[in-house]
Amino acid sequence: MSLSTMLGIDAPIVLGPFGGLSSVALTAAVSEAGGLGSYGLYGYDGARIRSVVAELREATGRPIALNLWLPHREAGEHDAPARDEFDRAVAGMAQLFAQAGVLPPEWPVAPLPDFDEQLEAALDARPAALSFVFGVPARDVIEAAHARGILVIGAATTVAEARVLEAGGVDAIVASGSEAAGHRPSFLIESERSLVGGLSLIPQVADAVSVPVIAAGGIADRRGVAAAFALGASGVQAGTAFLATAQSAAPAIHRERIRAALASDTVLTRAMSGRLARGLPNHAVRAIENSRARATFPLQNILTGVFRRAASAAGQPELMSLWMGQSAGLSRLEDASDVFAELAAGVPDDAR
Numbered sequence: 511m512s513l514s515t516m517l518g519i520d521a522p523i524v525l526g527p528f529g530g531l532s533s534v535a536l537t538a539a540v541s542e543a544g545g546l547g548s549y550g551l552y553g554y555d556g557a558r559i560r561s562v563v564a565e566l567r568e569a570t571g572r573p574i575a576l577n578l579w580l581p582h583r584e585a586g587e588h589d590a591p592a593r594d595e596f597d598r599a600v601a602g603m604a605q606l607f608a609q610a611g612v613l614p615p616e617w618p619v620a621p622l623p624d625f626d627e628q629l630e631a632a633l634d635a636r637p638a639a640l641s642f643v644f645g646v647p648a649r650d651v652i653e654a655a656h657a658r659g660i661l662v663i664g665a666a667t668t669v670a671e672a673r674v675l676e677a678g679g680v681d682a683i684v685a686s687g688s689e690a691a692g693h694r695p696s697f698l699i700e701s702e703r704s705l706v707g708g709l710s711l712i713p714q715v716a717d718a719v720s721v722p723v724i725a726a727g728g729i730a731d732r733r734g735v736a737a738a739f740a741l742g743a744s745g746v747q748a749g750t751a752f753l754a755t756a757q758s759a760a761p762a763i764h765r766e767r768i769r770a771a772l773a774s775d776t777v778l779t780r781a782m783s784g785r786l787a788r789g790l791p792n793h794a795v796r797a798i799e800n801s802r803a804r805a806t807f808p809l810q811n812i813l814t815g816v817f818r819r820a821a822s823a824a825g826q827p828e829l830m831s832l833w834m835g836q837s838a839g840l841s842r843l844e845d846a847s848d849v850f851a852e853l854a855a856g857v858p859d860d861a862r
Contacts, residue, residue, distance in 0.1 A: 513682065513722045513745040514862055516661060517638050518573045520544030521854045521862055523735075524684075524724055526749025527577030527641060529553070529693070531833070533759035534562065536752060538569035539846035544854070548575040548641065551632065555623040559631035573638030575663070581625045582644035582697050584785065584807065591809035593617060599813055602803020606794055610817035610829050619812050639663050639681075643695035646678035663724070665695040667704040672715040672723075674698065684747055685715040687727030691750045691835035693787040694778070701786035705778075709741070716742030730840035735856030744861065750834045751849050754841035763827045771838035782818070782831045784810030790838075793828035794818075 513522040523545035525537060529552030537547035549566065551559055559576075566574055583589070600607075600614045607614045632640055633654055640647075640655050641663035647655075655662050664675035665684040672683050686695060687708025696704035708727045716723045725738035726747035738746045753760050754768040767790055777791045781798035784807030789795075794814070798804050805813060814831075821829030843849045 512861060513724070516681070516722070517546055519546050519638075521857050522724075522745030523850060523853050523857070524548060524575065524745060524747040525752055526691070526726065526747050527575070528749065528753065528759070528833075529577070529579065530831075531753060531759045533757060534565045534569050536755065536757040536759070536846055537566060537574060539757045540752065540850060541570045541572035541574050543847050543850040544572075545850055546573055546575050546639065548577055550577045551628060552577075552579050553622065554628065556627040556631040559628060559635070563631075563635040563637075575639040575641050576632045576635060576637045577641045577643065578625070578628055578632060580642050580645040580647065580697075585700065587784075587806045590621070591619065591805065595805050595809060596813075598803050599805035599810060602801040603798065603813060603817070606797060606814075606817050606829060610820040610824070610826065612817055612820045615813060615816050619809065622808055633658060633660070636660060641665070641684070643693070645697040646675055647680070649679060652679045665726075666715060667694055667696045667701070667711070668698065668706060669711075669714045669718050671696070671698050671704075672719050676719040676721055680721065682722040682724055682744075683715065683719060684724045684726050685712050685743070687711050687725075688778075688788075689728035689836040690726050691753070691776075691788050691838075692833045693783065693785055696786075701778075708738070712738060712741040712743055728835055728837040729853070730835075730837040731852050732856030734837065734840075735853050736858075739856075739858050739861060746853065748849070748853055750838050751841045751843070751853070752846055753834070754838075754844070755846045755849055756844050757846045761822050761825065761830070763825050764822075764830060764832055767827060767832050768834045768838045768841050771834055773836045773839065776834060776836055776838065780804060780810075782811070782814050783807055787831075787833065788836070789834055790832035792830070792832060794830070
């Protein structure tokens with residue numbers, strides 16, 4: 511059975527889920543075009559998830575996917591942030607708060623929403639698929655999804671991770687090459703030791719597992735799609751090319767920077783969130799890396815979020831998270847339907 515048939519879509523093209531930059535308009539546009547529109551739920555509580563799902567259902571009757579971050583903890587991360595870590599990080603970023611015109615947050619910081627609360631709301635929504643990053647969903651989670659007719663998608667950055675995901679019972683695997691934008695969803699070993707480019711990762715994952723493989727990372731036009739299928743993928747996931755469109759939640763200055771970026775411009779950094787992610791370096795990234803006062807995830811993400819939100823509203827790109835992949839410069843189209851049509855042109859007829 512093809513991936514398109516499994517998901518009830520016209521072409522095996524998946525919108526990358528943006529944890530913080532998702533929009534109802536973009537998710538619906540991709541689904542309406544015949545692909546699988548995804549919406550990232552990082553940081554959303556149950557009530558907000560239900561509200562967003564209601565908006566999505568109003569905007570499209572086509573299949574959608576919802577994405578959750580599993581409560582994975584990397585080395586050095588804590589269940590609850592410590593006061594001394596908070597104080598050091600706030601002091602190290604004092605100039606950034608001032609430049610954004612905001613006051614530093616006060617202790618204690620609000621915790622992230624409870625994962626079980628998020629999961630319950632996502633399951634209740636009955637999307638076509640639930641995708642997860644940073645690990646393998648528990649068996650009871652997968653069984654609960656399947657009982658509701660929901661497919662489960664996991665994300666792998668290495669062959670070893672793909673094998674663990676298949677053994678865990680997922681229905682499809684996103685093979686995320688190191689070219690991809692945003693956070694590296696590695697979970698077996700640290701992200702810095704899990705950096706495999708798509709050209710190497712996709713065929714090796716396809717050879718190692720029997721479930722459909724969705725290629726991700728560096729795919730921005732029909733050429734990338736055709737290459738992914740030639741390497742053994744059953745579908746593709748595109749992020750940056752859609753992030754650059756008018757329907758995305760990215761500010762105009764972010765979209766402009768995507769189109770102007772060269773393949774060598776992006777970097778992998780822990781500066782903005784505490785976890786390794788790919789984006790365009792700017793003043794905030796350099797200042798945090800130079801200060802060495804960075805906190806671990808999720809505290810670092812919470813703290814930088816205070817000045818990043820203000821900078822986004824004010825159009826200050828040097829203080830924003832400018833997430834983008836290494837094929838950003840290929841993102842030349844401004845409408846999501848045009849991006850979808852360009853990607854779909856690379857899908858082989860027998861894969862639809």
